[in-house]
Each structure stands twice: as C-alpha cells, then as structure tokens.
Amino acid sequence: MSREPAGGELPIASHDDVVRVRQLARSLAAAAGMSLVDQTKIVTAASELARNTLVYGGGGTARVERVERPSPRAGARAGVRIVFSDDGPGIPDVDQALAEGWTSGGGLGLGLPGARRLVDEFDLDTEPGRGTTVTVTKWCR
Template sequence: MTIAADKDVVLVRQVVRSVAVTVALSLVDQTKLVTAASELARNTLVYGGGGGAEIGVVDSGRRKGVRIVFADDGPGIADLDLALSDGYTSGGGLGLGLGGARRLVDEFEIDTAPGRGTRVTITKWSRST
C-alpha cells in the first residue's frame, strides 16, 4: 500500500484491522496492532516523506499473526537510541513514538541510517494455538 497522504494512513488502519480479524486476534490485540500501525504509517508519511506498507498474514505452524513492513526513502533516523527511548516524540504523531509502537507488538525490527531511509517491521501474533 502506498502512504502518500493522510487518507492513506486511514486506509492502512482499516486494512490492518481487517487482516487482524481474519487471524483471530483478540479485540485488545487488534487495537494494539492498529494503534502501532497508525503511528508507524504516520511516521512514514511525516518523517519519511511517504513510502509504503506491506501487510500480510504469517503462520508459525502453531499460530497466525499479522506482519507489516513500513518503508520509506526519507532522511533516516539520526539517533535511533533517542528515537526508541521512552517518552520521546518529535510531535505530530499519536505521541507514542517508536518506543510506544514497539511495546504494542510482539516483534519489532527497525533498519535505518541517515541518508538511506527507514524500514520498520512489526508482527502481532494470535494468542491461540
């Protein structure tokens, strides 16, 4: 999915919720995933200058989950430790920051460097086996 305008952030949230329902995430886990995805989609738009999101179902053999990859070709994150620290936000998002988004999901991976953009991969697993 392309993230180039505010309406795209809304669409990402809608698709993430729909996919979360199909893998039987609880309502609480759906909300956590949608909240994290919304923050990361907004970051992709505002700080990365736009980019994309790939949303898919993953299967570990025991349970299913939702994996989302957000990618942009923006300026990258100069101080990743600061950006991931509790309470850090540069404004404009939900106020969660990357650290808050990381706490809402089961798996969080980020690849960034100044001048080469940012790629964030998150996964939320169903609790049932």
C-alpha cells in the same frame, strides 16, 4: 465460509492513506482470529508507524500480510506482519528515537516506543540518507 481478505502493499502519501493502512491491518487481524484487544493494539501501532512514515519519512509504503508459524499444539499460529518503508532522511540516533518522550517533531515522542510495546516483534532498520524500514508482527494468542 467468506473469503479471507488479501494482504498487500499500500502507498502512504496522505493522511487518508494512513486510515487505509489501519483498515487493512484491522481486516487481516480480524481474519487471523486475533482478539479484539490485540486487533486494537496492532491497528494502533500501524497508525503510529504509518504517520511516522508520512510525516518524518516523507511518505512511503506499508506492506500488510498474514503470517503463520508452527505451533506445537495448534498446528500453526497466525499473525499479522506490517512492513513500513520510506526513502526519507533516516534516523541518526536509533536509541534516542526509541526512547520515551523524545521527539524530533511536535509530537509526544510516543510513536516508536509506544508502537513497539503494542506488538510482539519489532525491527527497526535505518541509516541516515538511506531511509527507514520498520517491521512489526503481532501473533494470535
């Protein structure tokens, strides 16, 4: 039996770091036994959110970890949780930021609402001037 990949906290200070966050999310999702489609969804969401952290948050960190929750049938269900944190300007209007097609930058406005659709749990904690933390979780089905 091969060793499980360890989760951890990665810096997001460059576009190369965004790729590293994707790679760590991929290895944890695969080790948790997630289907290929679900792996692709959590990794794509991670890519969107890591880019947001870099471009809008001015850089920050991503903590990638394996999580478990009790399941009546299988004993425990595994999943992957990723917490993106930055000390950037924060989001003044959360409803607007989560709306389809709205963008403060030059993007398509798919980042936050798109990432939210790709995961099972999505939590956005932000305050103007105090930074932004986005927590996402995807569970094995």
